[in-house]
Amino acid sequence: METLVVDHPLVAHKLTTLRDVRTDSPTFRRLADELVTLLAYEATRDVRVTDVTVDTPLTPAHGVRLARPVPLVVPILRAGLGMLDGMTRLLPTAEVGFLGMIRDESTLKAQTYATRLPEDLSGRQCYVLDPMLATGGTLAAAINFLFDRGARDVTAICLLAAPEGIAYLDEAFRGGDRPIRVVTAALDERLNENGYIVPGLGDAGDRLYGVV
Numbered sequence: 001m002e003t004l005v006v007d008h009p010l011v012a013h014k015l016t017t018l019r020d021v022r023t024d025s026p027t028f029r030r031l032a033d034e035l036v037t038l039l040a041y042e043a044t045r046d047v048r049v050t051d052v053t054v055d056t057p058l059t060p061a062h063g064v065r066l067a068r069p070v071p072l073v074v075p076i077l078r079a080g081l082g083m084l085d086g087m088t089r090l091l092p093t094a095e096v097g098f099l100g101m102i103r104d105e106s107t108l109k110a111q112t113y114a115t116r117l118p119e120d121l122s123g124r125q126c127y128v129l130d131p132m133l134a135t136g137g138t139l140a141a142a143i144n145f146l147f148d149r150g151a152r153d154v155t156a157i158c159l160l161a162a163p164e165g166i167a168y169l170d171e172a173f174r175g176g177d178r179p180i181r182v183v184t185a186a187l188d189e190r191l192n193e194n195g196y197i198v199p200g201l202g203d204a205g206d207r208l209y210g211v212v
């Protein structure tokens with residue numbers, strides 16, 4: 001598995017304010033949106049394109065357009081929704097599938113409550129959005145949903161990752177013929193006894209949308 005920690009002062013600056021307990025929900029949403037656009041720039045470095053020629057006012061010019069089938073963006077509800085606009089701003093022609101998943105806070109196991117994905121994902125580049133990669137259980141289950149439908153090319157974009165979650169994914173998908181990539185703004189220190197990322201930013205879904 002490939003892990004890319006995006007090392008950029010703007011990313012670090014925005015992430016620092018995102019972590020700050022004093023940051024209110026409107027600011028948190030705006031920063032998550034801005035951060036995902038910066039991460040998406042790196043995450044889409046291998047997005048498939050096809051050659052085209054356009055006419056400038058002066059002469060034909062060679063260029064590229066996104067190849068078909070267009071990429072699929074998959075936010076993991078609820079917190080991943082806070083990353084969707086930032087991603088589709090960069091990939092406006094992408095299609096969007098949805099996975100609703102919640103981690104049981106006593107067992108730390110992910111449960112799925114909604115799936116709305118294309119039946120056939122063969123040949124599709126998939127970008128999964130979830131701000132938090134903690135134990136890795138949620139993301140592993142999401143990637144398996146995509147693999148089950150034929151995806152072979154999956155990149156996860158996370159705002160924060162824990163070493164335990166990276167190790168879990170690495171082990172879960174080791175030796176497979178479908179490599180995965182994780183792009184994140186930071187690799188934090190560890191998980192605490194409740195499965196929260198430390199230093200982290202708390203509960204991303206609650207900070208985006210409130211405690212429900």
Ligand SMILES: O=P(O)(O)OC[C@H]1O[C@H](OP(=O)(O)OP(=O)(O)O)[C@H](O)[C@@H]1O
Nearest residue numbers: 077078079102103134135136137138205
């Ligand atoms: O790596 P894991 O240990 O599986 O934990 C990470 C998951 O936990 C959070 O979602 P949560 O279950 O809080 O749902 P929410 O988005 O509705 O808040 C987060 O957004 C991830 O989906």
Ligand SMILES: O=c1cc[nH]c(=O)[nH]1
Nearest residue numbers: 134196197202203204
């Ligand atoms: O630190 C964490 C871990 C899981 N989910 C969150 O929202 N935050």
Ligand SMILES: [Mg+2]
Nearest residue numbers: 203204205206
């Ligand atoms: Mg949550």
